[in-house]
Amino acid sequence: MARNRFDVDENLETPFNIKHLLRAGTYIGRHKKKMALSLVYSAVSAAAALVGPLLVQRGINVSVPNKDWRELILLSVVMLAAIITSIMFGRARSKNMISVGQDIVYDIRKDLFAHLQKLPFQFYDDRPHGKILTRVINYINSVSDALSNGIINFVLEIFNLILIAVFMLICDVRLSLVVMAGVPLLLLVVMIIKPAQRRAWQDVSNKSSNLNAYLHESLDGMKITQAFTREEENAEIYDRLNKNCYRTWMKAQYTSNLIWVSVDNISVWVVGAMYIVGLTVLGPSMQIGTIIALSSYAWRFWQPLLNLSNLYNTFINAVAYLERIFEMMDEPVTVDDAPDATELPPIKGQVTFKDVVFSYDGTVNVLENFNLNVNPGESVALVGPTGAGKTTVVNLISRFYNLTGGQVLLDGHDISKVTLHSLRSQMGIMLQDSFIFSGTIMDNIRYGRLDATDEEVIEAAKTVCAHEFISGMEGGYNTQVNERGSRLSQGQRQLVAFARTLLSDPKILVLDEATSSIDAKTERLVQQGLNALLKGRTSFIIAHRLSTIKNCDRILYISDKGIAEMGSHKELLERKGKYYQLYTAQVED
């Protein structure tokens, strides 16, 4: 699927949709008190900062000519107080808004992660994980700033603009109009440059998302890269993606700078025009203190306009990011409890596949009219060629994917009609990828049953012959293993994962290549422990090494979208069919 690639851009250019901002309002609404307080702090800080030029005007026009030193000192004290007030309220606002911004990040991330944990295997099959990370980390960061500071700043800048305009008009109406004459010119520049600027920043975000996706994939596959000496080729791909980031970043900076340069130019022209009009056209009727005060306001007048135009961009980008975030939050949990789902009662372990049809992509069927009935306590092995569908069959029992057709029943209960928790908590699954989490070995074995005692953990490890190597490690069961268990051998990882599966004391056990990396001697020992454990449990065992499944009650040879052969080891050998060929080939080897 096209989106599962690190070099395919996401479409961020979406029409402004207020719906997303309104939905984001639910996150902002939780902090309305702090937001309102910040607005008050901001207003006080801005108003205090604007008093200065008026005081300067009064000082130059009145106090100095009248040599009223008392008033001049008073004006200086008031000015100092205004500056201190402005700084203090500004700081209080910043402190407040930082916490609001982080609260919003926290809330959105929490909801998103909760949702990610519910999304089915299919979702993760389809997307580069680096891009998911970009949404959870980068997009949420960008959005939080727009939702917290952005909204406050928007209100504040409008307030600032009105306030500055009022202060200017109080100073002098005619010169104020000269300053305001530059506004249409600025709007024109903004309208021309802003769309390009927005697209440029979206490009930056896309290219860094692609870089993240590739980086993530490369880190995951680093050992293979080094084994195949692909470092140079990979460096070239990374370099290309990195250059894309560099190029788009420079372009975005360039377009952003265009706005600054334009605004700077316009403001210089306007202030220049104001001086010319003030000193020549209006001449003697204009006092120098008024011109100085007005020029100070004129410089400030442009700042909120520029900030508003930047905020416009921030909001447009935020809406695009919000759309991507909400798209992920709205990603349907296709494998979920049905509205009328019931709890699966404690099962005996009968598993029935009834006319099951399954396709991953909706076009090619992996299984067709698959029928099977496994009795409680029966052990069933699945063998067959690579890619025949063995893992698919066992994944369907845990409902990791929805069926395309037919039914899977546990003790007669349709698994699509029971809650996932009650279903999966009765299953013990050991997937092909024996994933080890960062933490201790004890934590890893206890992963599926948090209330298990240390003794139970050790007992499970002993059963799968993991106790010996664990005890030999420097910290025993409390040895820290790195993420993915990189400090354990592949076989040791399998043994830990095996113990984890057994500890959950399942009614149905699924072992997908559980012992493929374990040496033959240990495997035989594991087998003995396993035989005891399999008693009373229904088990599905996938193994390419046929010696490990010879004793299973039934062996299914999976091929051609179904069961090609079925029977005990002895029966299948006697039949001299596909299983016989597979087995004799292995024995000869």
Ligand SMILES: Nc1ncnc2c1ncn2[C@@H]1O[C@H](COP(=O)(O)OP(=O)(O)OP(=O)(O)O)[C@@H](O)[C@H]1O
């Ligand atoms: N997530 C997926 N999306 C699309 N197709 C898939 C997916 N997983 C497996 N397939 C396809 O479904 C078929 C059956 O795969 P499955 O993993 O069940 O085979 P298997 O018999 O377990 O193979 P192996 O012995 O190699 O583990 C394969 O052709 C495979 O390409």
